[in-house]
Amino acid sequence: MNDALEIVVPAACRQPAQWVLRWIFDEVLGVPARFVEHAEQQIGGKQAGGNAGGQFACRWRGRMLTLENDFFRRHQDLWQQPAALLLDPPRQWINVRAMLDVLLEDPSVPVLWGAPGLVHTPRGAHLELDVIGAIFFLLSRYEEVLSPARDQYDRFPAAASLAVQRGFLQRPLVDEYIEILWAALRCVWPGLTRRQAGGAMRVSCDVDEPYERWIRNPWLLAQGVAGALLRKRSVAGATARLKNAWQSRRGDYRHDPHWTFDWYMTQLEACGTRGAFYFIATPGRTRYDCAYALEEPRMQALLAQIAARGHEIGLHGSFHTYRDGAQLARERQRLVAARACARAGAGTGTGSGTRASVGAVTTAGIVLATATADNTQVRGNRQHYLRWDAAITPDLLEQAGFDYDATGGFPYDPGFRYGTAREFPMWSWKKQGPLRLRQRPLILMESAVLGDSARADPESALDTMVRLKHTALRYGDFNLLWHNSRFTEPGDRELFRKILEA
Numbered sequence: 001m002n003d004a005l006e007i008v009v010p011a012a013c014r015q016p017a018q019w020v021l022r023w024i025f026d027e028v029l030g031v032p033a034r035f036v037e038h039a040e041q042q043i044g045g046k047q048a049g050g051n052a053g054g055q056f057a058c059r060w061r062g063r064m065l066t067l068e069n070d071f072f073r074r075h076q077d078l079w080q081q082p083a084a085l086l087l088d089p090p091r092q093w094i095n096v097r098a099m100l101d102v103l104l105e106d107p108s109v110p111v112l113w114g115a116p117g118l119v120h121t122p123r124g125a126h127l128e129l130d131v132i133g134a135i136f137f138l139l140s141r142y143e144e145v146l147s148p149a150r151d152q153y154d155r156f157p158a159a160a161s162l163a164v165q166r167g168f169l170q171r172p173l174v175d176e177y178i179e180i181l182w183a184a185l186r187c188v189w190p191g192l193t194r195r196q197a198g199g200a201m202r203v204s205c206d207v208d209e210p211y212e213r214w215i216r217n218p219w220l221l222a223q224g225v226a227g228a229l230l231r232k233r234s235v236a237g238a239t240a241r242l243k244n245a246w247q248s249r250r251g252d253y254r255h256d257p258h259w260t261f262d263w264y265m266t267q268l269e270a271c272g273t274r275g276a277f278y279f280i281a282t283p284g285r286t287r288y289d290c291a292y293a294l295e296e297p298r299m300q301a302l303l304a305q306i307a308a309r310g311h312e313i314g315l316h317g318s319f320h321t322y323r324d325g326a327q328l329a330r331e332r333q334r335l336v337a338a339r340a341c342a343r344a345g346a347g348t349g350t351g352s353g354t355r356a357s358v359g360a361v362t363t364a365g366i367v368l369a370t371a372t373a374d375n376t377q378v379r380g381n382r383q384h385y386l387r388w389d390a391a392i393t394p395d396l397l398e399q400a401g402f403d404y405d406a407t408g409g410f411p412y413d414p415g416f417r418y419g420t421a422r423e424f425p426m427w428s429w430k431k432q433g434p435l436r437l438r439q440r441p442l443i444l445m446e447s448a449v450l451g452d453s454a455r456a457d458p459e460s461a462l463d464t465m466v467r468l469k470h471t472a473l474r475y476g477d478f479n480l481l482w483h484n485s486r487f488t489e490p491g492d493r494e495l496f497r498k499i500l501e502a
Helices: 011-029 070-078 131-140 142-146 173-188 218-230 235-249 261-270 297-308 325-336 338-344 393-399 452-456 458-475 492-501
Strands: 005-009 033-037 056-060 063-067 093-095 108-110 114-121 124-129 201-207 276-279 312-317 380-383 424-428 433-439 478-481
Touching: 005 011, 011 033, 011 070, 011 131, 011 173, 011 424, 011 433, 063 173, 070 114, 070 131, 108 173, 114 131, 114 173, 124 131, 124 173, 131 142, 131 173, 131 424, 201 312, 261 297, 261 492, 276 380, 297 312, 312 325, 325 393, 393 424, 393 433, 458 478, 458 492
Parallel strands: 005 033, 063 124, 201 276, 201 478, 276 312, 312 380
Antiparallel strands: 005 056, 056 063, 093 108, 114 124, 424 433
């Protein structure tokens, strides 16, 4: 560490700034760094050694790169207060290639804080673009904490985000800002080397309806048949629902359009990857809740099959859990308890992708589990309906024992809600510090592109998905959510295969 890059951080923004900088230098760039604080307690003022105005500074071998500190300086006295989001100028973009040799998605990038320009000095340079403040703003979801905007499901809407309003949602701006920072560092120290960027494709499935809910009981079946006849005016649809109900009771699930799990996992395995399947642990009574129970024999068999083939089982936190930590903990425990993962043999996955048996599965789908599971085997979560409160949900998930969350995307607007394709440790607004919990940002949910227009023009939908996939993989992971119940229309399965192979 004696030859590590020294990073000077103003004392007044030590916690949030070091959270960002440690992630950048330790995880993303892989450049050894040690942190020191300014002597003064306020952001303003002068610091001995040439660091004026509460700026960040990177010092190494007699040279220095200073970084603008516009965001934290301007928000110090208004921290987390309503209407404290200061943007001036409101709309400004810069052509980065005019000042740095860096390859971005597009040379023109938005200036959130600071100003355009890299100023060379006798001992180094000064980057006038506030990359640290902007990255904190995007990763911490500062605007979501401040803004009262919510949709009918109490979610922060994409339309209210700065990314949509200023046209950069489908650009990983955090990742691009890191590339700008790296290029500035190389201007001062041409010999610096870094960890190579890039990631992997991660596919996940929210198990909202593992099978058609009409088959649960005669009352639901009557509703389903009536809906097919009266709303869809489809005799064939009503007949199909009756046939599925009859055959499913006999242990034959081939006629259920939602029971696609064997085919789903086969497609992933053919691409050399494994998926994550997020289950709702608590059946509900509203239309927002699931209509299945993990104790059902066919669900027990499914959990066993997923684990035996080396895929992941996670929690799909139910509708109200985004603000209910006690319920989150109960649902996680329910999933790992003997009546869920343990009895289903979720802890016996071989990880090899072979269709290893876990206990004995009869033609009726009854599994006799042969192993138990513990809490460490349910590591991940994604919230139902992507409901999220940036001020409290991350803390609740960490308290419930999760290692990571995968909720971080907008339901109807694909792109980079957090500005990054990389996994990162989350920020706690409650503790004003970093969490152990990590975020795996959701880049794309299939329903965001499979609307009526996409059915008419599947190539356009595929182009959107492929573009986002390749963009994400240049920096981090492509996190794709595709529901098991979204293979009901002609062409859906082929589209899924194409995005996996693209």
